[in-house]
Amino acid sequence: MNRVFHWREAPPADYAVIGDPVAHSLSPKMHQAAYEALRLPFRYVAIHVPRGEARQALDALASLRYRGVNATVPHKEDAARWATKRDNLTDRLNAANTIRFRDRSCINTDITGFWDTLAGLRLPNSKALILGAGGSARAVVLSLAMHGFEVAIWNRTKANATQLLSTLGVRGEVLDQPVLEDAGLVVNTTSASLQGEDLAVRWERLHPDALAYDLMYSRGPTPFLASAAAHGRKAMDGRRLLAAQGARSLEYWLDMRAPRDVMLEALTEEGS
C-alpha cells in the first residue's frame, strides 16, 4: 500500500496519481522504478482526491510546481475538462488519464497503451467480445475500433452498452449474452473479478486460439482468467496495460523512451 497524501497536504514532488481510492495504486512503484533506471531525480506520489474535487486539486498541484499527474477513477472526465489542450482521441473519449502541467494539456494513454499490449500478439482474427461498458471499456472499444476490429459488447446493464457505442460513434453489436461466435479476443473490463465473480462466458463458442484479457490483476488469476485457463484459452491480466499506459504517460511528460521492461517488472514483483 502507498503512503497517501490528501491533496490539501500534497508534499513537494514531481508527479502523482490522483484517485479515490488511490492507496492500492501500483503507479508510484512503477514510475519510481522507471526514474531510477533513467537516473532521474523525480518523486512520484499517491494523492487522495475525493470525488468532485479534481479541479481544485489540479490547480493546487500546478501551483506546487508538479510536472504531471495521472488521473484514475473517478477523475478522468474532470481531468479532460481541466486541461485546455486535448488531442482528438481524448476529446472523443472525454476522459484523460495524463495531465502535463507545463502546457495544461492532457492525453488518454489507456487507448494507446491498450493497443501497445496487443501489438506483436498473434490474434486469430479481428473479432472482439468486450465485457462491460464502463470507463475502461470506452478506451478499449475506441482503441479496437480505430484498428479495424469488429466489436461486440455484453454488459450487465444492456442500456449502458448501447449508450457507449452511440457516445463514441462506433458501430458494434450489443449482446444479450457474453458470447460471440468465433471471437479471437475477449476483454473483461468489468469489475466482476473485484467481487470474486465469474462471468458466464461461453468459451467453447469462441475461436480455439482466442486470447482472454482481463484488465484487472491480482496476486492469483482472476476468476475470469481462471475460467479461461480451465477452458484451455490463453490468458493475459491487466499488468501489461498498467505498464503500457504508464510508459506512454512518462514519454509524454519527458519526451524520452520509457524503460518498459523495468516498469512491467516493477508490477510483476508485486503480484506474484
Ligand code: NDP
Ligand atoms: P466502471 O465502474 O466504469 O465500470 C464497471 C463495469 O463493470 C460496468 O460495465 C459494470 O456494469 C460492470 N460490473 C460491475 N460489477 C459487475 C458484476 N458483478 N458482474 C458483471 N458486471 C459488473 O469501471 P472501470 O471501467 O473504470 O474499471 C473496470 C475494471 O478495469 C476494474 O477492475 C479496474 O481495476 C480495471 N482497470 C484496469 C486498468 C489497468 O491499467 N490494468 C485500467 C482501468 C481499469 P453495469 O453497467 O451494469 O454497472
